[in-house]
Amino acid sequence: MLFDICLELEIPAEVIPMQLTPRMKLVLDQLVADWATLTPAAFAQRLEEFDGRKIKFIPLPMPAGYFGGRVVVVHDEDTTPDDLVFYNATLPLAHQEHVLIHELAHIALAHDTLHVTPEQAEQALQNPARAAEQWACISCRALNGVVPDSLLAQQDQEAEMLARLIFQRILAARQNELLKRSSSQSYLDDSLRRMGIA
Amino acid sequence: MISWSDALLALCFWVVTFYLFRPSALREQAWSDRRAFAPRLLALCLAVSLSFQVDPLAAAFDSLVGLRNLSWLLAYLNAAAAAYAGVLTLVVMGQRKMPQLVNILTVATFLALMVFFTALMRSGEELHNHFPTSAPALGFREVLYVSLALQLIFAIRIQWRLLEQEELPTGKLRGWMVMSALLAALVFFNARGVAAYIAFVIPNWSLYGPALSVSGAFVAFAIIGLAVSFAPRSWWRVPVQALARFRQLTTLRDLERFRKRLVGVTAPLPWSQPSWRERWQNTPYALYCTLIDILDRRLLLQAMVENQEARVTPTHLELAQLLETVPDTHDWVELVEYIRQVARRAV
Numbered sequence: 219m220l221f222d223i224c225l226e227l228e229i230p231a232e233v234i235p236m237q238l239t240p241r242m243k244l245v246l247d248q249l250v251a252d253w254a255t256l257t258p259a260a261f262a263q264r265l266e267e268f269d270g271r272k273i274k275f276i277p278l279p280m281p282a283g284y285f286g287g288r289v290v291v292v293h294d295e296d297t298t299p300d301d302l303v304f305y306n307a308t309l310p311l312a313h314q315e316h317v318l319i320h321e322l323a324h325i326a327l328a329h330d331t332l333h334v335t336p337e338q339a340e341q342a343l344q345n346p347a348r349a350a351e352q353w354a355c356i357s358c359r360a361l362n363g364v365v366p367d368s369l370l371a372q373q374d375q376e377a378e379m380l381a382r383l384i385f386q387r388i389l390a391a392r393q394n395e396l397l398k399r400s401s402s403q404s405y406l407d408d409s410l411r412r413m414g415i416a
Numbered sequence: 417m418i419s420w421s422d423a424l425l426a427l428c429f430w431v432v433t434f435y436l437f438r439p440s441a442l443r444e445q446a447w448s449d450r451r452a453f454a455p456r457l458l459a460l461c462l463a464v465s466l467s468f469q470v471d472p473l474a475a476a477f478d479s480l481v482g483l484r485n486l487s488w489l490l491a492y493l494n495a496a497a498a499a500y501a502g503v504l505t506l507v508v509m510g511q512r513k514m515p516q517l518v519n520i521l522t523v524a525t526f527l528a529l530m531v532f533f534t535a536l537m538r539s540g541e542e543l544h545n546h547f548p549t550s551a552p553a554l555g556f557r558e559v560l561y562v563s564l565a566l567q568l569i570f571a572i573r574i575q576w577r578l579l580e581q582e583e584l585p586t587g588k589l590r591g592w593m594v595m596s597a598l599l600a601a602l603v604f605f606n607a608r609g610v611a612a613y614i615a616f617v618i619p620n621w622s623l624y625g626p627a628l629s630v631s632g633a634f635v636a637f638a639i640i641g642l643a644v645s646f647a648p649r650s651w652w653r654v655p656v657q658a659l660a661r662f663r664q665l666t667t668l669r670d671l672e673r674f675r676k677r678l679v680g681v682t683a684p685l686p687w688s689q690p691s692w693r694e695r696w697q698n699t700p701y702a703l704y705c706t707l708i709d710i711l712d713r714r715l716l717l718q719a720m721v722e723n724q725e726a727r728v729t730p731t732h733l734e735l736a737q738l739l740e741t742v743p744d745t746h747d748w749v750e751l752v753e754y755i756r757q758v759a760r761r762a763v
Contacts, residue, residue, distance in 0.1 A: 283719025285712070306715075312748040313711045371686070378687050382708075386701045393700060403586060403649060409656050410585035412749065 242380050245326045246387065253391035256384070258318035262303075265325055272300045273325065275318060277307035278346040285309070286317040287353060288324055289332045291339045301325055302339055304346070316381060323380035329373045419471060425636060426466035428643040433459040435646065450508045458501035459646065465494035466639070471543055484541055489533045492560045496525045499567040506574040510581075518570050525563035532556040547615035547624050554616045561609035568602045586652060590645050597641030600634045607631040664699040667756050671706040674759035678713040681732050682720070685709060707752050714739040738762050 249264055250256055262273040280286075286305030293299065303321045305314055324331065332353055334342070342349035396405060435441075436456045445452035468474055468491035477487045500522045507514050535552035536542065548554040575598060579591045611627035679685055687709070690702040714736075720728055721736045738758050743750055 281719070282722045283715060285715065309715070310711065310742050310744050310751060311746045312751050313708070315746065316708050316711075375686060375688070382687070382705055385704055386698065389700050389704060390698070403584070406649065406652055406656050407585045409660050410589065412660075412753065 238379075238383075239327075239376065241327055242376070242383065245323075245380060246383055249326065250384075250387070253387040254395050256388050258315055258322060261319060261322050261384070265322060269325070271298045273322070274300060274302050276302055276304050276343065277314075278304050278343070279308060280304070280306040281347050286314075286321055287331075288321045289334050289339065289342075289353065291336055292333050293336060299333070304342075304349075316385070319384055320377050320381040323377040323384070324373065327373070327376055327380060329377065421632070421636060422466070422470045425639045426463060426470060428639060429459055429463035429466055432643050432646045433463045435648070450504070454501050454505040454508050455646070458498050458505055461494040461498035461501055462639075462642075465491045465498055467491075468494070475541060478541060483537060484539070485533070485536045488536065488542060488556065489529060492529050492556070493526060495560060496522060496529070496563060499564050499571075503567055503571050503574065506571055506578060510574055510578050512574065515570055518567060521563055521566055525559060528559040528563075529556065532559060547619075547621075548612050549616075551616075554612060557612050558609055561605045561612070565602060565605040565609070568598055568605065572598050572602065586649070589652075593641050593645045597638045597645065600641065601638035604631045604634040604638060607634065661699070664703060667752060668695065668699055668703050668706065670756050670759045670763070671703065671710065671752070673763045674755070675706055675709050675713070677763060678710060678717065678735060681729070681735060682713045682716045703752055704748060707748060707755060710739075710755055711742070711751075714742070735762060 249268065250261070258275070262275070265271075266273055284306055286303065288301055288303050291300045291302055303318060305317050305321070307314070309317065342353070433456075436452075436459050441452075447453055468477070468487045474487035474491070478484055500518065503518050504514060532552050532555045536550075536556055539550050539552060542548070542550075542553050548557055572595070575591065575595050579588065579595060582588050582591050607627060608631045611624060611631065615621050615624040675685075687705075690698070690705055695702040717732060717736045717739065720732060738761060743754050745751060
């Protein structure tokens with residue numbers, strides 16, 4: 219039975235192999251100390267400590283089809299620019315977390331994006347639908363409206379790969395935590411409840 | 417010749433007995449605590465009873481003591497005591513009072529067995545796996561079968577109430593295991609009782625052998641089920657983890673089929689996907705990636721429908737409707753469970 223199931227697991231035809239870049243390796247090996255408790259906010263804080271810039275999360279009621287994006291707000295020459303990370307507030311929370319980690323992965327990989335003035339950022343907050351239409355960086359996830367093989371698409375793939383590798387480590391760390399208490403009453407009860415067995 | 421199945425069933429309960437009588441358990445729970453005493457008495461009596469029913473051992477014991485069929489008496493007295501201890505265990509667990517009828521029934525069984533034994537002592541050595549050849553041998557067996565069947569009815573009633581009150585899934589699983597064992601034992605005692613009577617009345621009854629085999633399967637199930645229900649909690653993680661793993665793989669299959677369908681009506685997957693090795697060794701990660709792909713495609717689908725794109729077909733509308741609402745939770749496992757149900761409706 220298990221063997222049959224394995225045979226039925228299909229690898230999609232559209233698999234794009236991608237190599238781990240040195241920068242990704244650096245982020246994965248050195249930036250995060252405790253994977254089990256990592257949240258987008260904690261990851262952002264770590265990046266802020268590393269880069270000395272401020273990262274702000276802004277939930278917006280974006281139109282359908284938009285996930286989130288990032289712009290750099292340039293104040294003046296003497297001040298370190300801020301990163302504004304917009305995300306679609308209508309997404310399920312688990313999806314929002316993934317989108318945020320994806321955008322933070324862009325920052326960690328030092329990908330460039332649109333530079334705006336504080337006034338332009340304020341206008342975007344007032345009219346998120348318009349900003350989403352005008353700023354390609356908000357609409358590129360899942361290659362929606364982006365030319366394949368362009369720099370934007372390539373950077374998006376890199377960021378997504380890093381985001382997934384981050385979640386791979388988060389899941390592995392949480393799995394290890396679970397295994398430590400795998401004989402406990404609560405673990406066994408939770409597992410059975412999730413499986414709907416009892 | 418030794419019956420290995422009888423010997424193994426006895427061994428099963430010797431293992432449980434040693435587990436319940438291990439020094440650390442004896443230190444933790446005093447003898448006066450009925451919650452500890454009742455299951456220990458059950459395990460010990462059942463182990464002794466089953467051991468005395470292994471024919472070569474029984475014959476060796478009887479010849480050593482010099483009393484014919486004494487092993488039968490000891491086996492059956494211990495079986496009746498084990499049944500009493502079993503009901504007592506359930507009564508203690510449910511914080512109830514012991515039914516007076518069970519006390520009377522147990523005493524009556526003890527007395528009746530002693531009476532039949534006086535006659536059995538004077539007859540030849542009886543084999544347990546052979547049909548009864550004399551009236552005392554039949555009476556001796558029927559007393560036990562009827563008594564234990566009645567005690568089991570009490571036990572099943574109490575266990576049913578315990579199951580209704582049980583809230584923890586592990587408790588329910590353990591409870592159902594005990595319930596299955598009790599029901600199998602009830603079938604066994606009824607089947608053996610009827611078969612022994614027919615075989616005595618019709619000595620050439622050809623179905624006695626098959627009846628023994630079928631009822632033997634029931635008693636094996638009952639004893640193994642009861643023994644497993646004593647297993648420590650840490651042992652339960654083995655079947656629970658195996659079940660969880662199986663469920664992960666079937667969920668991944670369902671989600672990947674659903675994703676394939678969504679990809680067909682939206683856009684190709686742009687991301688690197690987990691390798692075969694990762695799918696097998698790190699199934700939660702593969703599930704997570706598939707879930708995110710599905711959620712991405714859900715948003716693309718919603719945009720296509722909202723923007724009334726020309727390529728929108730009834731399939732798009734159907735899928736968009738199925739995915740219209742998803743639980744707003746941080747718990748991705750809960751989301752996976754939800755999407756799995758949607759996937760099963762859609763594919």
